[in-house]
Amino acid sequence: MIRVLLADDEHLIRGAVAALLGLEADLEVAAEVGRGDEVAAAVAAYDPDVAVLDIDMPGADGLTVAEELAAAGARCSICILTSFGRPGYLRRAMAAGVRGFVAKDAPTEELAAAIRKVHAGGRYLDAELAASAMAAGDNPLTAREREILRLIGAGTETARIAELLHLSEGTVRNYLSTAMSKLGESSRFAAVRAAQEMGWI
Amino acid sequence: MIRVLLADDEHLIRGAVAALLGLEADLEVAAEVGRGDEVAAAVAAYDPDVAVLDIDMPGADGLTVAEELAAAGARCSICILTSFGRPGYLRRAMAAGVRGFVAKDAPTEELAAAIRKVHAGGRYLDAELAASAMAAGDNPLTAREREILRLIGAGTETARIAELLHLSEGTVRNYLSTAMSKLGESSRFAAVRAAQEMGWI
DNA sequence: TCCCGCGCATGACAGGTGTCACACCGGGAT
DNA sequence: ATCCCGGTGTGACACCTGTCATGCGCGGGA
Numbered sequence: 062m063i064r065v066l067l068a069d070d071e072h073l074i075r076g077a078v079a080a081l082l083g084l085e086a087d088l089e090v091a092a093e094v095g096r097g098d099e100v101a102a103a104v105a106a107y108d109p110d111v112a113v114l115d116i117d118m119p120g121a122d123g124l125t126v127a128e129e130l131a132a133a134g135a136r137c138s139i140c141i142l143t144s145f146g147r148p149g150y151l152r153r154a155m156a157a158g159v160r161g162f163v164a165k166d167a168p169t170e171e172l173a174a175a176i177r178k179v180h181a182g183g184r185y186l187d188a189e190l191a192a193s194a195m196a197a198g199d200n201p202l203t204a205r206e207r208e209i210l211r212l213i214g215a216g217t218e219t220a221r222i223a224e225l226l227h228l229s230e231g232t233v234r235n236y237l238s239t240a241m242s243k244l245g246e247s248s249r250f251a252a253v254r255a256a257q258e259m260g261w262i
Numbered sequence: 263m264i265r266v267l268l269a270d271d272e273h274l275i276r277g278a279v280a281a282l283l284g285l286e287a288d289l290e291v292a293a294e295v296g297r298g299d300e301v302a303a304a305v306a307a308y309d310p311d312v313a314v315l316d317i318d319m320p321g322a323d324g325l326t327v328a329e330e331l332a333a334a335g336a337r338c339s340i341c342i343l344t345s346f347g348r349p350g351y352l353r354r355a356m357a358a359g360v361r362g363f364v365a366k367d368a369p370t371e372e373l374a375a376a377i378r379k380v381h382a383g384g385r386y387l388d389a390e391l392a393a394s395a396m397a398a399g400d401n402p403l404t405a406r407e408r409e410i411l412r413l414i415g416a417g418t419e420t421a422r423i424a425e426l427l428h429l430s431e432g433t434v435r436n437y438l439s440t441a442m443s444k445l446g447e448s449s450r451f452a453a454v455r456a457a458q459e460m461g462w463i
Numbered sequence: 464t465c466c467c468g469c470g471c472a473t474g475a476c477a478g479g480t481g482t483c484a485c486a487c488c489g490g491g492a493t
Numbered sequence: 494a495t496c497c498c499g500g501t502g503t504g505a506c507a508c509c510t511g512t513c514a515t516g517c518g519c520g521g522g523a
Binding site: 419420421431435436438439442443448449450 | 509510511512513
């Protein structure tokens with residue numbers, strides 16, 4: 062019997078996924094949590110074999126949680142379950158030692174299959190996602206460009222960014238300009254969206 | 263036995279919700295579809311008692327589908343199941359004759375309860391959502407303002423919008439300006455976000 | 464009836480945005 | 494050592510954006 066911890070912020074969906082896994086004879090949902098920052102405590106309390114983590118959660122996102130669990134040397138394997146198959150997410154997950162990555166629009170059987178594979182010590186990647194991650198290549202943005210894109214994404218004005226980073230406004234605009242050109246976009250907002258899409262910021 | 267049609271674009275989630283409903287003795291999932299524009303045909307083919315529709319779907323969004331089903335005089339009751347409890351969505355759903363509205367982060371039992379209530383001819387509204395819909399008030403945007411905000415949201419440039427709508431660029435900017443002031447935002451992009459948040463466009 | 468308010472529409476103006484040419488510095492390659 | 498490349502940084506310029514004053518037409522009260 063494989064004991065599973067389920068972390069997803071949408072209560073009804075979490076229950077539904079639990080019902081789905083409950084149909085499998087060899088899987089058992091040992092615990093459910095609705096926030097990223099509750100995962101560590103639940104892992105300590107219930108000692109699950111596999112943790113299934115959503116990325117988009119309040120408290121702490123699934124990737125950060127995965128990194129923390131890996132750093133803490135947790136025993137359980139980790140499987141990411143997400144709506145957004147962003148190439149950068151997959152990279153970050155792999156770097157954190159995650160061995161399973163399933164998209165929410167994958168076929169129904171795929172989640173159980175991924176959990177079994179991961180529990181057996183294997184890896185399970187959505188083929189589509191892996192391909193697009195390869196196609197996307199490495200993050201072409203410099204540290205400054207990422208930083209400024211992040212601030213723009215948070216709604217910060219050019220003048221405030223220049224102040225925070227001790228730069229002139231022209232310089233801030235210039236980094237945005239190079240970032241936009243690298244991303245093939247023609248406005249700062251489109252660039253932020255594109256960078257987020259790729260999981261680069 | 264209540265026969266249910268399930269429409270949600272995320273395959274795995276759809277299967278999970280089906281598993282959840284399958285645990286209820288009096289509910290049966292008669293059909294599943296993954297696109298809004300497949301709902302009408304499935305309703306015709308399987309004649310379900312209740313249609314559970316996600317809002318965010320390719321092909322046609324759940325609210326539009328609900329309006330079309332109502333206009334076509336379909337027999338089945340409709341229950342909206344969505345991640346986003348936007349006030350405007352609830353209003354639009356009510357106007358389309360939808361009698362159930364459940365958020366994806368509602369408690370697990372709530373969906374089955376809503377389906378039963380709706381099938382019995384009653385209404386089922388998430389209390390939180392109903393309250394915020396009341397608080398949000400009516401859509402203050404004029405038709406032109408909505409149209410232009412929608413186009414901006416789709417990434418259309420000012421010049422192209424002016425051309426499409428046979429307006430001068432200045433006029434387009436002016437509608438954006440009044441919309442921004444109504445929404446309390448100071449950039450076109452923030453205004454689009456705010457309007458989407460309220461379900462106004 | 465007259466007028467007020469509202470939606471629609473326009474052009475002018477000030478200020479913000481994106482691009483460009485240019486400069487400096489540190490690290491490889493030759 | 495020298496050259497070149499990429500990251501960092503700056504100001505100037507053209508263009509786009511948001512606001513304002515203004516005008517038109519229509520429908521609902523006084």
